[in-house]
Amino acid sequence: MQGQILSSRYQIIEPLGQGGFGKTYLAEDTQLPGYPQCVVKQFNPSFNDPKFLDTARRLFKTEAETLQKLGNHPQIPQLLAHFEQEQEFYLVQQFIDGHTLSQELVSGKCWSQTKVIEFLQDCLNILDFVHSNGVIHRDVKPDNIIRRRQDNKVVLVDFGTVKEVVLAQTQLVNSTVAVGTRGYMPTEQARGKPRITSDIYALGIIAIQALIGVHPVEFQEDENGEFVWQSQANVNPQLAAVIAKMVRYHFKDRYQSAKEVLEELVNIQVTQISRSSKVEYTPTNILNLDEQNTAAKIAPGTEIVTQEKEVLETNNPLEKQSVINNYEEKNVSQTSPSKINSSYVAKTKQTQETSTSIKNTSQNNLTVKLKAFFQSETGKVVSVGLLIGAIATGGMYLFNDKAAKAQEQKRQGAIATLEELKNKKSYEECYQQTDSDEIKQAGISEEERLKIKGECGLSWAQEKASYNEFAEAFDIASEIDDKIPNYNKVQEYKEQWAEAILKQATEIYQKEGNLEKAIATIAQIKSGSSVKGKSLDLKQQWEEDYQKNARLFEASEAAISQGFWDSANSKAQEIINNAKQSHSFYWEQQGLGLKKQAETELKKLSEPNPPKNPDLPKPANSNSVPVADPPIPIKSDPKPEKPKQPTNPVIVEPPPPIDLCDGNNALITGDSCP
Template sequence: MIEQVIAYRYRLLETLNQGSFGTTYLAEDTYSPDHPKCIIKQLKPDSNDPKFLQIARRLFEQEASILGSLGNHPRIPKLLSYFESEQDFFLIQEFIDGISISQELGADKRWPELKIKAFLHECLEIVQFVHGLGVIHRDIKPDNLIRRLSDQSIFLLDFGAVKQISRGQNQVMETTIAVGTPGYMPDEQIRGRPHVSSDIYALGIIGIYGLTGMKPVTFERSEEDEILWQDRAEVSPELAAILSKMVRRDYRQRYLSVAEVLTDLQQLPPQSARHIYTNTDTISSQYQTEPRSVLAIPKSIVNDREQSSPTQRSERALPHYSDPSQPNGSWVRDSCEQTVEIPSPQEHGVPRTSVIPPEKGTAPVYQVSHSRLPWLRRLTALKVMLPTTILLASAGVGSFFLLGSTEGDRRIEQMNQLYGQQKYADCIEVGEDAISAQATFEQRVQNSLAKCYLRQGQGLAEQAKWGEAVQIIAKVSDQSPFHWQAKQQLDQWSARLLEEAKRDYEVKGKLKQALAQVDQIPQISVVKGQADALTQQWQQTHKVNQQKIAAAKKALQAGQAEVAIATAQQIKTPEYWKKIADQVQKDAEIAIANRPTPEPIWEPTVDTPTAAIEDIDPPVYQPPEPSSPSYEPPASSTPVYQPPPSEPQKDVVNICPGPLCTE
């Protein structure tokens, strides 16, 4: 498949990995300037059964929705697009140019304590964001941590094993499949019941690996099955205690949240802790994305990375985590002395221990000034909104929605019910009516409406009603989290519609119908420009061919069959007009064959050319030449005796009548 173009946009460059579930490619985006590289994951369902595909499609959309939310963190690769094509599922993700942390680990590559602290803080910050979205990674290992070459930032990759956290508890729903990598999986994950502390365990294992240079599978264990490692590392008692608690065998004895680990890391000696932020200072504003929710980011929360020198950044003191349990909220101060009031969650009726997943398909905007705003990061990761709007998880994996007005909730619930009943047309009707009736919850309705548009369009596409399909899917808002998926399918269906129009014109000669089909292709489609160019060509060719066929038929009626043939032979394309031209040519050939044969005209045959009269000389009399007479005596010869002729012998007749007769 190398060099193949996927979805008219992504050119495959290299196969990175191939397994039973699918294939991962390195590709380039031919639509974007400079053709940036990206990662394409092609997932192949195990069955073509329609019911199986329906379930696979639903799970794929749920996973893509989660990945889309995760990608809003500046150190998690962004989900650029996802779509379905020919019963295969595709994820398009940002390409990170860097090296894996596994290349920095080894027996001869032991990390100093300061590097361990910096690593833990940077990775825990990412994992805290992940857990805040209500998911567990389940496969944190050195190979899934990439240090970007451009700025040495660590990225967390490969969320193919993410698991949704059940609402109201910190444990995922029971599963019978253990997902992860041996050595980095705790016991509960091996049993198929991962916990949020399972990710904490994996990070602790990597930290111990860095300090000791020992691979996790070679760790010695005590009688209580705890890891024995401190005698093989140069580490302070404080950091050793943190790492040991992170990797306890019993998850109930570990840190139960990332926030607890970060709090203990903060309490390490300041002279060492200040170096934690060497590579993990401020989240650059270049990673900020357009907010897709009602979350308002105060202008005072700004990025000061570019305003401070590397020396200033490296000398920052450990930030102080404000206490979110204070009843009247907490005040935090950044390095620029800008004061921001952070309201406590209890003010809005949200329990402090609640995990509040985001709306399906959306993601919070991860925008903080720097590490001096940890509580703000937690609020942002949990997507805590303005006082009038909070987030709450609905039943089912990935089904999230914002709660605001009662009417909005009722409409969205009604739309979700219709969506679940596959009544997509009714779902669209309810959603469009809700938007026209009240604009205050328009964005919320748009998200639910987008799902119905997609499903309705997919149903029409399955019936090869490409025109109706593109018209319905073009209604998906560009602010919707489903916009990219809709755009990919719109381009694919527009291409099918163009093929159908081309077939109608070239094979059937239905120019008006073909033009009407092309008119249905939206302007935002990638094939619209090509379609418009083709319609101009069709109209011009149609006009010329019409004139030539009319001229050929007129010549044929006038008895000029040879002229008709010559004119018809000028038409080469399209197929429809070529067939008409061939028929005219055939009729002309028949006309020539049926012509009557003319009688031959006699013409004298001249063997030799006759000379002109004036070239003939008149005859001249020629007298005979005189000659003397001479006597010639008659010829003489010796006479020869000739006897007289004898008389003919007469026949003797026997007249003796009887036997007595004798001669």
């Protein structure tokens, strides 16, 4: 559809994704200035199945009405248009520039509690708005949450599976279609009966995934079906309790509204602040008795505040501060405000003068003592020793300076070697050289070495990817240290290559029907990528799809071999329908082959002159050339046969004569009658 213009207005740029009921495209609005981008969702039902078509029409109508009702919430895409063209349905929505949450939920990487709480609050405010409008989203998952680049806010997208909630009833939706994503969908939703708590459950699952860095399909459960995850997370017990209640197995045990969860999270934040608050202590310098006497002699009349004995003896700063505060409060309470101010200024000035006097006195005393010492015999010997030491130290400095210059030259040479390999595009050799003993001993700092290794490694990985060797590229990038500058760029490439591996595996399954090879390819996506969870889901879908189609194929072949053409045709059509939903070209061709065989035989049965034995089985999958029926001979007119003499002749009495006379003449001959 690339380049196609829909509704004489929206030009398709590129595909964004596809789901069970259609595809999503990036488009441009050609009727607005600047051609702003938008998202076009195409519902592409299978017209071979009337039930499926009715379901698709119902979902299309529901989404259009729901998005219109939700209005202009800043964290929900706006509905721009909806229309039907050539028996296909289209929705046009606001384009959100950003990335999906799946890119942030990397396997093995855990979020902080603060980030999880902020995320929950952001999403719960959206769900509170959605639920208050009588709507259940029914597919809350990382791929349907976009982190908007503009303000870093999350946006909830893809309301293609929403259901109206009859508020007057018990918040129960009677649905004929179980829609959702495995791992994020609770049991009641899997049975086709989603509730408001189903969205809260899905959001709680994402929170656990963020805290422990594990995909939901790998969560552990106890005998009651409750998730066991707290031991894997570094989490506040109160936050853990809130999330655990969000994901309880039975919907009645969960929070019944998003607002309830928001209130609990606010309490957790207040508790965290009060627990993390610290008592700041500023230590007070206390003069000992000698210092007090010295200060008194230098500055007569200066008031020295002496603390109680127990303050000097205790080592607890809080106890010291408590006694000091009590002392100050006692003295302040006995003094008028005016006296406090004047006294404080006088004491401050006197204290500063005292400090200066003590400092000057100490310096003068030290100078006198040093001068007397170096004039003594012992001092002279020490002076000579110091002189010799100074000379030796100078020589050592010169030696160290020369060695440092040599080491720097060695470091620069090692860096030049690596840079030369980079310029020659010998990225693999450059990458391996960074781990050699020669480079490590060249004096290059660890930070600088890892930086060069990361640059060479990423270039080497990109080189591999240019030859479609995405698994090797992903492995190389996975070894790059995450402490290097701009590591987020490495992570972006890893996501791209993981997606490419997934695409390769998908093509192998859909076009070749080789399940084993497809699974082996998908296994190359290692942990550390947000695509890992998606690949696990896809693997399970392929296995289920393959088993279902294989059983239908065997049943259709068996029916053909026994001459049950209607049954064979029905099974073949099921294979074709399944293949269209899973986009499997291989299985579609298999189904079409069987269907052609069955329809050929059914056509023969409907002919005016059917073969003598239409129900006889015919060999299936025969490669022999069919033999044409012999021509029907053209019969000539039969020759008259001589009558056969009977063995016992029968004597028949002659009939009585017929009177042929009429008057005087005969009727026939005209002769005269007697």
